[in-house]
Amino acid sequence: MAHADLDLVLDTRNDFSHRHIGPDDADIRAMLSALGYESLEAFIDACVPAPIRTTTGLDVGSGASEASALRELGEMAGANAVWRSFIGMGYHGTLTPAVIQRNILENPGWYTQYTPYQAEIAQGRLEALLNFQTMITDLTGLSIANASLLDEATAAAEAMGMAFGAAGPRGGRVFWVDADCHPQTIAVVQTRAQPQGIEVRVAPHREFAVDGDTFGALVQYPSTWGRLDDFGPLADTLHAHKALLVVAADLLSLSVLRAPAEFGADVAVGSTQRFGVPMGFGGPHAAYFATRDEHKRRIPGRLVGMTRDADGHPAYRLTLQTREQHIRRERATSNICTSQVLLAIMASMYAVYHGPEGVSRIARRVMALTAALAEGLRHLRLPVADGPRFDTVCVDASADLEGILARARAHKINLRPGSAGRLAVSLDETVTERDVADLLAVFGGDRATELPSVVELARAADRGEAHPFARTSPILTHAIFNTHRSETELLRYIHGLQGRDLSLTHSMIPLGSCTMKLNATAEMLPITWPGFAQLHPFVPAEQAVGYARLFASLEAKLANITGLHSVSLQPNAGSQGEYTGLLVIRSYQRALGESERNVCLIPESAHGTNPASAAMAGMKVVVVKCDPHGNIDIEDLAAKADTHAATLSALMVTYPSTHGVFEEGIRQICAIVHARGGQVYMDGANMNAQVGLMRPGELGADVVHLNLHKTFCIPHGGGGPGVGPICVAEHLAPHLPGHPVVAMAPETPVGTVAAAPYGSPGILVIPWAYIRMMGGANLTRATQVAILNANYIAHRLGEHYPVLYRGQNGRVAHECILDLRPQKHDSGIDVMDVAKRLMDFGFHAPTVSFPVAGTLMVEPTESESLEELDRFCEAMIAIREEIRAVVDGRLDREDNPLKNAPHTDAAVTADVWTHPYSRQQAAWPLPWLRRHKFWPPVSRVDDAYGDRHLMCTCPAPGEWEALNS
Numbered sequence: 001m002a003h004a005d006l007d008l009v010l011d012t013r014n015d016f017s018h019r020h021i022g023p024d025d026a027d028i029r030a031m032l033s034a035l036g037y038e039s040l041e042a043f044i045d046a047c048v049p050a051p052i053r054t055t056t057g058l059d060v061g062s063g064a065s066e067a068s069a070l071r072e073l074g075e076m077a078g079a080n081a082v083w084r085s086f087i088g089m090g091y092h093g094t095l096t097p098a099v100i101q102r103n104i105l106e107n108p109g110w111y112t113q114y115t116p117y118q119a120e121i122a123q124g125r126l127e128a129l130l131n132f133q134t135m136i137t138d139l140t141g142l143s144i145a146n147a148s149l150l151d152e153a154t155a156a157a158e159a160m161g162m163a164f165g166a167a168g169p170r171g172g173r174v175f176w177v178d179a180d181c182h183p184q185t186i187a188v189v190q191t192r193a194q195p196q197g198i199e200v201r202v203a204p205h206r207e208f209a210v211d212g213d214t215f216g217a218l219v220q221y222p223s224t225w226g227r228l229d230d231f232g233p234l235a236d237t238l239h240a241h242k243a244l245l246v247v248a249a250d251l252l253s254l255s256v257l258r259a260p261a262e263f264g265a266d267v268a269v270g271s272t273q274r275f276g277v278p279m280g281f282g283g284p285h286a287a288y289f290a291t292r293d294e295h296k297r298r299i300p301g302r303l304v305g306m307t308r309d310a311d312g313h314p315a316y317r318l319t320l321q322t323r324e325q326h327i328r329r330e331r332a333t334s335n336i337c338t339s340q341v342l343l344a345i346m347a348s349m350y351a352v353y354h355g356p357e358g359v360s361r362i363a364r365r366v367m368a369l370t371a372a373l374a375e376g377l378r379h380l381r382l383p384v385a386d387g388p389r390f391d392t393v394c395v396d397a398s399a400d401l402e403g404i405l406a407r408a409r410a411h412k413i414n415l416r417p418g419s420a421g422r423l424a425v426s427l428d429e430t431v432t433e434r435d436v437a438d439l440l441a442v443f444g445g446d447r448a449t450e451l452p453s454v455v456e457l458a459r460a461a462d463r464g465e466a467h468p469f470a471r472t473s474p475i476l477t478h479a480i481f482n483t484h485r486s487e488t489e490l491l492r493y494i495h496g497l498q499g500r501d502l503s504l505t506h507s508m509i510p511l512g513s514c515t516m517k518l519n520a521t522a523e524m525l526p527i528t529w530p531g532f533a534q535l536h537p538f539v540p541a542e543q544a545v546g547y548a549r550l551f552a553s554l555e556a557k558l559a560n561i562t563g564l565h566s567v568s569l570q571p572n573a574g575s576q577g578e579y580t581g582l583l584v585i586r587s588y589q590r591a592l593g594e595s596e597r598n599v600c601l602i603p604e605s606a607h608g609t610n611p612a613s614a615a616m617a618g619m620k621v622v623v624v625k626c627d628p629h630g631n632i633d634i635e636d637l638a639a640k641a642d643t644h645a646a647t648l649s650a651l652m653v654t655y656p657s658t659h660g661v662f663e664e665g666i667r668q669i670c671a672i673v674h675a676r677g678g679q680v681y682m683d684g685a686n687m688n689a690q691v692g693l694m695r696p697g698e699l700g701a702d703v704v705h706l707n708l709h710k711t712f713c714i715p716h717g718g719g720g721p722g723v724g725p726i727c728v729a730e731h732l733a734p735h736l737p738g739h740p741v742v743a744m745a746p747e748t749p750v751g752t753v754a755a756a757p758y759g760s761p762g763i764l765v766i767p768w769a770y771i772r773m774m775g776g777a778n779l780t781r782a783t784q785v786a787i788l789n790a791n792y793i794a795h796r797l798g799e800h801y802p803v804l805y806r807g808q809n810g811r812v813a814h815e816c817i818l819d820l821r822p823q824k825h826d827s828g829i830d831v832m833d834v835a836k837r838l839m840d841f842g843f844h845a846p847t848v849s850f851p852v853a854g855t856l857m858v859e860p861t862e863s864e865s866l867e868e869l870d871r872f873c874e875a876m877i878a879i880r881e882e883i884r885a886v887v888d889g890r891l892d893r894e895d896n897p898l899k900n901a902p903h904t905d906a907a908v909t910a911d912v913w914t915h916p917y918s919r920q921q922a923a924w925p926l927p928w929l930r931r932h933k934f935w936p937p938v939s940r941v942d943d944a945y946g947d948r949h950l951m952c953t954c955p956a957p958g959e960w961e962a963l964n965s
Contacts, residue, residue, distance in 0.1 A: 059560050077529045103491060120936045120938050141261030151285060152270050191750070210243065217234065221250070221260065246639040276349070278534060279533070296596065390425050392424055392426040395423050506518070519766070520783075557771050581705050614652065702728065817856070818846070820855060
């Protein structure tokens, strides 16, 4: 055997890049040949302007094999000490039903879907989200709920914003917050309020001085220390002043405690984490948000509703989308773009799995064990806080505090310390009688051996008195929560819904600016390992050493990739990264004595979240024009920068541009802003075209947010989870977010932007594994291939659809925009007809009408093979031929495959077929569809009908029929 062959045989690296990058060497040569280039390097030189290229290679290490990377992650997980945590504060142990873990959380058929903007091929996920909304309205007693938010704290901040908006310009500017809310919630609300000019007053709720300046108040139910209070009188007082009551409520407790709506709540928010979602050191978890019907057009985030399809059958869709940030921009109700769909679906399935009896039984058991613990503590003559409770006991442990804490450490138990020797103990679904006995031993020492058994203590605590907050209204009454009792039936239900959704398991999802790339199984595996999944976010630092290593390593890699100094992992979505980056800029400028700087320049091509985030950060948005080639109009930028030089705070710029080109003037653009005292915020949505080729910090960016669910392989999860960390230059580092519970490094933190100190750490193993397995050279190659794939598609389809913008040498970046407006003029076929027709070919549409109305923005990513790229191109070319047939009169202008798309199996196999084209053309327009066909479960949905007849919970028997009679 030759030495070279032997070296190859003995190489144990098992090059992961060949699994991640779709095209092999032969495919790459074929595409380069079609484009007229001899090498990948020569092609990149032609695409990417030399002045923006970095001269330094990535310093993130060489690639590791899957086995090696998993072994390193295993060592990190093992370095985390998973003690029994009774800390509470909105995070609790839970038991994820195995059928949900295996078939949803660990299933690419659920976690690789895109946001359900194309409703016809997202019916399964939309149904699961409607179940979620129904579960929330049932438990809160309120009439409408959204399809999840990012976490409990940000949901509370969104509720404050909604209440402020509802008060209108004549309303007050004071928002009261109960001092017994979770500290992280208070901190996030305070951070969100400051740029909006809202005054947050924190006090015990009995001391609220509600008057005409008050527009709302926030309380916790039960409180962070476990107390239950009657907020009915407070609600009456607030309503008398036309203010709203927001209640942050523990969802499990609502199965046995009075619903917030029953004591006057206008909004209820909270976390669904304890409905089967692991703690994950703080996230990701789905928050809920419910309110009264009169506020439905102000509710933040996404809302699933029912409508009908073209055949009159019930269907699901995202409803009232005119509220969303990409439409309303700086006037949006929120900048929320990514929610927590995957986790919301898990929580909804937890309710489907357990049903009303099971959920309430879990809650009653938690309450009974809590009562037993309190009874045992009284036997030990320890002062226990009086009053009704659900899951938390507050104890005055000052007489033996050090002894109690020492015994807790010996038992590997975490308690929650408070002021003046106070300790709190929160129980959850995972707690056993043995755990309660161990807790009593911790508090009582040797005296605990004389206590009655836990069962006897529970019986003694049950004095036959009705709980003063006991729930009397029914919960989870819909059939969906009362049907799938056996695992067999639930498994079939889950897989039945999965079959109604198109995901990356079926075909490429070529969405521009969304980067739907491979989410490798090796990257996903560690998220359910106990060392990562079961850690409470507020454990002592010495118990989270493995997470600390993960954070430090990932931050260093991201800093190197971006060419910036420091990183905050706290923002738990791309939208939150935008908002946080702008807050950091404003904090820095205030520290310089330049608080008057509040103008944010935003190109007219920017993502819709950009102006919404700027408005949330208290900025005035000034729009910058683009030139005919899609680039920022530098003259207009300079003129507006001059006009607002005294108040210029920042420029928000996406790079490559949202139009899919590398703007050669990016350094000049940054210099113009810096010369006027402003900072440059770079939107990292298109980072997949930068990694290894250029660095935002070298281009002139002061801060960049990274969508880890795009470039760095965290899956989209059907619309979430996402992670949006920010990387900043050295002068901004002291202003990164801090946290009220966990000490963090910033010297003058901007505040707190997410409930957990590190956002959604439970899924940070995914980008770490991706970077570790790829290594610097292959990350660069991935970027090169992403650009190659996009240019190959532009080349093949450019003969059939105009490519709207091109950069240097007629090339695009990692995405291209196909202009369908000329075809509409000639044929009456619009961009949405093409999007729906693609479903018949088994494809999700590219991004529709963004950033230019009437266009499709295509991003193939580096993970798609040449065969898959060609399949997509063949589908688009076949659709173009159908459009020509309409123009030529060979297909009817109204009754044609595009106007009638998508075609369901029921329609194609019906006894009667009335269309002037064949069933074959409708369903199998290309030969390869005979081998594999994804059938859209519904025909084209009626968007307008769904908005006119709003139904956002599961319909009761006969309700849908009555609506359509």
